[in-house]
Amino acid sequence: MILSGVQRAAVVLLSLGEEQAAEVLKHMGAKEVQKLGLAMTSVGGISREAVAGVFDEFVDVLAQPSALGAGADDYIRAVLTQALGEDRASSLIDRILAGRNTSGLDSLKWMEPRAIADLVRNEHPQIIAIVMSHLDPDQAAEVIKVLPERGRPDVLLRIATLDGIPPNALNELNDVMARQFAGSQNIKSSSIGGIKVAANILNFMDSGQDEAILGGIGEIDGDLGGKIRDLMFVFDNLADLDDRAIQTVLRDVPSDKLAVALRGAEPRVREKITGNMSQRAAEILIEDMEARGPVRLAEVEAAQKEILAAVRKMADDGTIQLAAKAEAFV
Known part of the structure; x- marks a missing residue:
């Protein structure tokens, strides 16, 4: 049994x-937990030998001088950048190495x-x-779903246009959080938000809600709305994945879910999926789709969302790489 890094930590x-x-x-x-x-x-059925191997590796890592003590900042920066990539690691590195205190905001991830919507609704x-x-x-998508509908486009527009947060804005935010959590007054500027963040959030919105919000953004700033749409990864974008990525996805997706999800897909998506199956597997899939009736x-939307969640997880884990249009997840 080959254990992933998370499984070794679990052991x-x-x-x-x-x-x-x-x-x-x-x-x-919250996500790590x-x-x-x-x-x-x-990992319940893991052997004693495998457990011993995990601890041997754990002790070896602790014994490396670069992991502790002098040079720890450089080590942390290098490891996080290698694991997450430059963009995704930058804000985390800032919080760890520059001493940025976001405890109030981090606490929201448990709520x-x-x-959360009730906490910020009137802000x-x-x-x-x-x-x-x-x-x-x-x-964030779940929170936005329960915010007043008329205000959703404005919020997403502001997320997409965030380009760093000035200290006065964080001070104001700290005041908001202080009503629910104890926060630090040692406020420094931070770099969050942007078009990619807005696109990622919209990808988790229900069908129809995402289009309504994009329409509202387009009325205010058509160019920005177009840029957000370009970065969104939807079910039909599966046709843009390379064959190896599709084959990886197919190994992880139950065939019954696939049969339902493809009922609402474009022909090019069906062709991409069946083209990466054996002839017999493709025939069984098509027969299953026809036998289900209406x-x-x-x-259909629920099945597509489940498959997309699996695809995004694979992209986050580095198992697959999404196409250029899905740059928001890479």
């Missing part, structure tokens, strides 16, 4: 015991979307945009 935590593992998890973000929790459920759209930019795209639109 270490499971071996520590409940109290020690809990202390480690306290220092992690979720990933580790899932990984813990997948339900509706609770200025610029403040809402900054908060949404800090959240993960799927969580399928509700909501079921």
Whole structure:
């Protein structure tokens, strides 16, 4: 059994015991805890020899002088950049190495979307945009869904046009967060937001809501709306993936979900999918689609969203690379 990095970390935590593992998890973000929790459920049958191998590797890493002590800043910067890429690592590096305190904002990642919406509902759209930019795209999308419909385009427009946050804006945001969380007054400027962030958030919106918001943005700034649309990755963009990526996706997607999702896809997507299957597998898929008869639109959209979530996860993990149009996820 070949363990991923997250699974190896899960093995270490499971071996520590409940109290020690809990202390480690306290220092992690919501997404990291979720990933580790899932990984813990997948390593239950691991052998003693595999556990010993994980700990040998763990001890070797700790023994490396570059990982601790002198030169730690350079080591952290190099590791994060290599793991996440320059763009995605930059803001995280800033917070770690420049001492940026975003504890109030980070605490939001543990809250339900509706609770976050209630917290910011009456704030200025610029403040809402900054908060949404800090959240993960799927969580931000859920928050925006429950915000007043008339204000959604303005929020996304402001997210797309964020180009760094001046200290006075962060001071104002800190005042907002202080009503719910204790925050630091040591405020420095930060670089979040932008067209890619807006596109990522819209990708997680329900069908129809994304178009309504894009339409509102287009009325205000047609050029910006076009740029956001160009960076969005939707189900029909699967046809733009290379064959190797499609084959990787097909290994991970249940055939029943695929049969439903393809009912609402463009012909070129169907051709791309079936062209990367064996002839017999393609025939079975087509037969399955025909045998199902009429399928509700909501079921088709739900299946497409599930497949897109799997594709985005693969892109985030570096398993596949999305096409140029999907640059927002690379």
